[in-house]
Amino acid sequence: MIRTVFHSEDLPAAERLARFDDFLRHCDHPMAVTSSAPELFRATARALEIGPVSVAELTLSPSVVRRTARLIRQSDPELCCVVFARRGALRVAQAGREAALGERDFALYDSSQPLRVRITGRGPATLVRAHVPRALLPPRARRADGLLGRPLPGRAGIGALLTQFLGDVMAGTPPDGDDAPGPATEPYESAEPALPHPAGDAVVLGAVAVDLVAATLAHHLDEESPAPDEQGPGVLLLRIDAFIEEHLPEPDLSPRAVAAAHHISVSYLHRLFRTRETTVTELIRRRRLERARRDLGDERLRDLPIHRVAARWGFRDHASFTRAFRAAYGVPPSRHRRQSSG
CATH class of the missing domain: 2.60.120.10 (Jelly Rolls)
Known part of the structure; x- marks a missing residue:
């Protein structure tokens, strides 16, 4: 009716x-x-x-x-x-x-x-x-x-x-x-x-x-006339990986931002990641921590304050970065920097 x-x-x-x-x-x-x-x-x-x-x-x-x-x-x-x-x-x-x-x-x-x-x-x-x-x-x-x-x-x-x-x-x-x-x-x-x-x-x-x-x-x-595999989930995941890598320094990088950039819904993005042993949020945090850990061990960046290293990779505040770093690597970022220098 x-x-x-x-x-x-x-x-x-x-x-x-x-x-x-x-x-x-x-x-x-x-x-x-x-x-x-x-x-x-x-x-x-x-x-x-x-x-x-x-x-x-x-x-x-x-x-x-x-x-x-x-x-x-x-x-x-x-x-x-x-x-x-x-x-x-x-x-x-x-x-x-x-x-x-x-x-x-x-x-x-x-x-x-x-x-x-x-x-x-x-x-x-x-x-x-x-x-x-x-x-x-x-x-x-x-x-x-x-x-x-x-x-x-x-x-x-x-x-x-x-x-x-x-x-x-x-x-x-x-x-x-x-x-x-x-x-x-x-x-x-x-x-x-x-x-x-x-x-x-x-x-x-x-x-x-x-x-x-x-x-x-x-x-x-x-x-x-797209290529047969052009729209496949595997290719889309590779594009998402590259996008996350490129935008790690941006504090607003989130599952919603990733989904919007690829014209898909957040729920579909999460379904794509079910094939992996991680989530979008965990992947972003892990990659940010990896980049920050690398910088803390770089002698060329030893004069860069730790909070600047954290901000460089999208962490909004020093305290949350320190907690995440300790949870991931077992030591606070300051000790990791000292150990790397030693």
């Missing part, structure tokens, strides 16, 4: 932007919205669950919707997402790229990475978006980072099948809010006319949606 989950006309004009922002922040993958004209802001959101796939149609005034690193830390359901404009224009920015979308062009985005969506026209735009759990996609399709934030054609070929299907499942009621209920105390959960498909078809429709997204990803990944 399609539901109108937000309708700004039920609210005073002065509250509409703030209430829609609150609505987005309490979704399963939180976002935030801003507008240069909050007094004119309007929004309608209609949602439909088809099996494991969530489809929504949003009509928004010119505005910017963001998913920041902080909001990702708050909640990340690890989704592969498709978005396209049914009316108006929008720009989707992720992974260092920005896609300008006209009607029916679509873009992919990942719930585990920062995102910006801008409604760019003078008037409102209507967009459709679908969320597919990444775990339901084939392994190769889960690693489609090269497609994020790129405009993809939705008027012909497999892309047209995808956008047509998603548009059709949301076509049970008009997209301009004519179906919305009257004022209510709580505007976020309103009754809605039934979807024009039998309720029992939801599971089938969800499976079709997953298959279409997977086929679309496979089509565009084939066009990229």
Whole structure:
């Protein structure tokens, strides 16, 4: 059943932007919205669950919707997402790229990475978006980072099948809010006319949606023609090792920073490290300690204070460095320096 989950006309004009922002922040993958004209802001959101796939149609005034690193830390359901404009224009920015979308062009985005969506026209735009759990996609399709934030054609070929299907499942009621209920105390959960498909078809429709997204990803990944082992976990781990080595001096180096740099979720990063007898945090600490131990034994650096050696390799304070060094090597760093000099 399609539901109108937000309708700004039920609210005073002065509250509409703030209430829609609150609505987005309490979704399963939180976002935030801003507008240069909050007094004119309007929004309608209609949602439909088809099996494991969530489809929504949003009509928004010119505005910017963001998913920041902080909001990702708050909640990340690890989704592969498709978005396209049914009316108006929008720009989707992720992974260092920005896609300008006209009607029916679509873009992919990942719930585990920062995102910006801008409604760019003078008037409102209507967009459709679908969320597919990444775990339901084939392994190769889960690693489609090269497609994020790129405009993809939705008027012909497999892309047209995808956008047509998603548009059709949301076509049970008009997209301009004519179906919305009257004022209510709580505007976020309103009754809605039934979807024009039998309720029992939801599971089938969800499976079709997953298959279409997977086929679309496979089509565009084939066009990229990557080498067979280019996306393998072994190659990715080597890249992660090199990244950690390069960024050891940075105090903010963490599993989250490593995951963000490689466009993967933290949970996937931890799964990669299950093949090793260590964790990401332990690896970073061990390599920092190894570099600091080497420097403490270097006669050329004997005049460099110990706290400077610690800071040189990303330790935030001398006390924590001393504790970690003693735990790893059985002696404090000062004694190790004296022993090395002797």
